Amino acid sequence: MASLSRRSFLAASGVVAASTLGAVAAPGEVDIVIVGAGAAGIAAARRVAAAGRRFALIEATSRVGGRCMTDRQSFGVPFDRGAHWIHMPDINPLAKLAPQSGLDIYPAPPGQRIRIGRRNAREGETEDFLAALVRANRAIADAARGKADISCAQALPRDLGEWRSTIEFILGPFGCAKNLDEISAIDFARSSERDVDAFCRQGFGTLLEKLAGRIPVQLSTAATRITSTKSSVEIDTTKGTLTARGVIITASTGVLNAGKIKFNPELPKRQADALAKLTLGSYDHVAIEFSGNPLGLQNDDLVFEKATGERTAALLANVAGSTLCMVEIAARFGKSLATAGENAMIAFAQDWLADLYGPEIRRAIKRTQATQWANEPWVLGSFSAASPGAQSGRKVLSEPLRDRIWFAGEAVHETLWGTVGGAWESGDRAAAAALKQLKLA
16 A cells, blocks of 8 residues: 555554564463464564563464565565555654664655656646645545545545546555545545655565564464353364463454354454454556666656546556566456456556557566465455444454454554554554453563
């Protein structure tokens, strides 16, 4: 999810020094089981480890990082297949931890380029676009103060004119992984400011791997059922049963809504409804490796087009100074392409770039690849955006369940949803709450 200007946030994160980790093992009965080794799970494990408590961190897949995954093989340079943007690096806990890991965090270029056909927007055209974007953001914020929640699409000004499709794409698919008619105006307005960003040169997924490096993780171990009693919880997994005093669940809402983890007793209607209305959107990268720089763009340039409908995308060019570019496709249109398959995604991306920069750029294309997060069995989508009337579900999920079960992840954070920083902060908070409730702090 890339930069959108809204309100600023406070990142009170409870960062734990890496030197405190590694002393806690996880066999047999433990104090806390953490389900999922993405950002939220890693943060929770670091918090529990710092308290000197016994924990088990289990992960259904064969790697850590969740929706943060850096591919270093396909193109010979780091390719973030999932999250890539580090929002508000001055106060983002992950950016603060990166130097301890020996990784390089550098600022993203400010602003964006607008392409109109095969030329860049002129200064006056860019000013018109930015003015329309400000009015759209303001209208959604105004609508969020109303008595009833409405969709962002309903809140948009009617006089956006020729910039409407571009703004709808930037605020909806690009920013939230859903179309604006599927997004709560309150949820959108409460999302924290994301207008200053940074990147990790070695990849965001690499950073998560480093932060998990000294934590014992049981990989390829999927939780299948969670049974809670007055005194304990039992977590059935594909490799046996774990018993603990409490459990922190960081699985995506896609996984939970699919029923991949059963609950005994079943989840109360309050929590089940919250999950059902915090579904994951669709957001994928089509990576294109070029020979040289046929697009004539700077490192990490962000490019939109003056769109005429939903059939559009965004471009992040020359990632981290490489010749790798990422075409970002999302929401309903992106989902339809992903359903059609990787070849359809790549074909669209190549055609779209050729329309903007000329057919000759095709000769400079080398290797290509597309992500398909909806097909990842232990993710099933990208990130959450609340449907109209459902923003309160985030707070519901942050509440302890039966004083033994805590949920964490990007979907649980009320203002940093859709971000790795939000997932991290949510995991840290859940662990702190669990330690206190279980009298382990």
